[in-house]
Amino acid sequence: MIEVEVKGYADDSIFERVREEFELMRKEHHEDTYYQHPCRDFAETDEALRIRIRRFDGHFEAFLTYKGPKLDSTSKTREEIEVPINDPDEHTRILEALGFREVLTVEKVREKYYVEKGITITLDEVEGLGKFIEAEAVTEDRDKVPELVERLKRLLLELGVTRFERRSYLELLLEKEG
Amino acid sequence: MIEVEVKGYADDSIFERVREEFELMRKEHHEDTYYQHPCRDFAETDEALRIRIRRFDGHFEAFLTYKGPKLDSTSKTREEIEVPINDPDEHTRILEALGFREVLTVEKVREKYYVEKGITITLDEVEGLGKFIEAEAVTEDRDKVPELVERLKRLLLELGVTRFERRSYLELLLEKEG
Numbered sequence: 001m002i003e004v005e006v007k008g009y010a011d012d013s014i015f016e017r018v019r020e021e022f023e024l025m026r027k028e029h030h031e032d033t034y035y036q037h038p039c040r041d042f043a044e045t046d047e048a049l050r051i052r053i054r055r056f057d058g059h060f061e062a063f064l065t066y067k068g069p070k071l072d073s074t075s076k077t078r079e080e081i082e083v084p085i086n087d088p089d090e091h092t093r094i095l096e097a098l099g100f101r102e103v104l105t106v107e108k109v110r111e112k113y114y115v116e117k118g119i120t121i122t123l124d125e126v127e128g129l130g131k132f133i134e135a136e137a138v139t140e141d142r143d144k145v146p147e148l149v150e151r152l153k154r155l156l157l158e159l160g161v162t163r164f165e166r167r168s169y170l171e172l173l174l175e176k177e178g
Numbered sequence: 179m180i181e182v183e184v185k186g187y188a189d190d191s192i193f194e195r196v197r198e199e200f201e202l203m204r205k206e207h208h209e210d211t212y213y214q215h216p217c218r219d220f221a222e223t224d225e226a227l228r229i230r231i232r233r234f235d236g237h238f239e240a241f242l243t244y245k246g247p248k249l250d251s252t253s254k255t256r257e258e259i260e261v262p263i264n265d266p267d268e269h270t271r272i273l274e275a276l277g278f279r280e281v282l283t284v285e286k287v288r289e290k291y292y293v294e295k296g297i298t299i300t301l302d303e304v305e306g307l308g309k310f311i312e313a314e315a316v317t318e319d320r321d322k323v324p325e326l327v328e329r330l331k332r333l334l335l336e337l338g339v340t341r342f343e344r345r346s347y348l349e350l351l352l353e354k355e356g
Contacts, residue, residue, distance in 0.1 A: 039217030040277065049276065066272045081275060083268045090261045094244045097259060098227065099218065 002139050004077045006152040008161035010133040015123050017159055018133065022113035022121060028056040032106045033092075034170050038099030046070055046078075048170065049100065051088050062088040070166070077145055104177075106169045115155070126169050128176065133161060180317050182255045184330040186339035188311040193301050195337055196311065200291035200299060206234040210284045211270075212348050216277030224248055224256075226348065227278065229266050240266040248344070255323055282355075284347045293333070304347050306354065311339060 031053040042048055046069035054061045061084065068079035085091045096102075108126040115121055115135070122134040135152035139145065153164070165172070209231040220226055224247035232239045239262065246257035263269045274280075286304040293299055293313070300312040313330035317323065331342070343350070 037276065038215075047275075064269075064272065066275045068275065081268060081271045083263065083265050083272065085261065085263070087261050090259060091242075093259045094242065094261065097225075097244045097246065098215065 001080070002071070002077060002142060002145060003080055004137045004139060004145055004148045004152065005134055006136075006149060006156060007132055007134040007165050008156050009163045009165060010123065010131040010161065012131075014133055014160045015131060018113055018121055018123055019111075022115055025112045025114050025120070026056055028054050028110045028112070030054055030106070030108050030110055032108075032170075034103045034106070035095055035100040036103050038101075043171075043174075048168070049095075051085070051092060051095075053088055062086070062091075064091060071142070072145060072149070077149070104170060104173055106173060108169070119152070119155075121155075121159075124169075129169060129172055132165070132169075133159065179258070180249070180255055180320060180323065181258055182315045182317060182323055182326045182330065183312055184314075184327060184334060185310055185312045185343050186334045187341045187343060188301065188309040188339065190309075192311055192338045193309060196291055196299055196301055197289075200293055203290045203292050203298070204234055205287070205289045206232050208232055208284070208286050208288055210286075210348075212281045212284070213273055213278040214281050216279075221349075221352075226346070227273075229263070229270060229273075231266055240264070240269075242269060249320070250323060250327070255327070282348060282351055284351060286347070297330070297333075299333070299337075302347075307347060307350055310343070310347075311337065 033051045035049045036042060037049065040047070048067040050065045050067070052063045052065060054063070063082050064085050065080060065082040071077045071079070106126065108124050111123040113121045113123070119135065119137050122136060124132045124134065126132060133156060135155050137148045137152060139148060156164070211229045213227045213229075214220060215227065218225070226245040228243045228245070230241045230243060232241070241260050242263050243258060243260040249255045249257070284304065286302050289301040291299045291301070297313065297315050300314060302310045302312065304310060311334060313333050315326045315330060317326060334342070
């Protein structure tokens, strides 16, 4: 599965427009901890390894996710491999024993909206970074990616986005820190 | 938790003695796949990373296990961190994306017997290696390890074991191959 994502900077009025226009699917709290590879520089290879703890409606779920390098030069499209994990603390202990080191934890409140079959919009309020909007589609077909990227960009432009961002929240937070 | 284990070579008569004397807890089939670290030589550091698929009574369970180096010079005692995993195939994909490489798969039929509170005996029929017997105890207290090791050795000697083995099945299979 290829996740096609286009992200832009947002503000109150863009958030309001989305909330009025589209149907809320769910609101979640994410605590994402990113890890450094013991011998590969993820910043250079453009990969990421993450443990996400997702809370919503009193539930709690955790996932281990590998993100491969971006597949094109304009969108955030990349290959993802994700598995649910039952015990994030013990899983973290295994990662640390293998030499993976915690880089940073990104916390955010995420609202997810349904646009149409296969397309969603996400409003993120990220601790330390502010408001972002993301349009997302999934496809199995790599050839369809450029067309989908254009489609998602148009959607964000129509909602008032003036500045796109390809960097991840992790990258943005690391740059802010540095 | 520290797992104290003492292992020896077995034969039909030792297997029969255990089957007559102790109570069978369960019989399982294990398919253990071991991985090489992307930049650490596990053979040198005496660590291991394993995905175990366990089948018993029509059930199926999978675990990811990290094993730390042996803690003493006579037993197989080491620290273990183990988590259940839901999707061993996807988990394997993540490990491979991170640069872990499959070393070998060890298949065995294992029978586990109850000796007394805290002590079990395991009969292993390992593909390509033959019959082994293992006595096992668990403790939280590192100081109790030497005493437990002696105890388990005596138990195996009484059952007819004449040759002990500290090396793992993985090590034995790799040496056979080499």
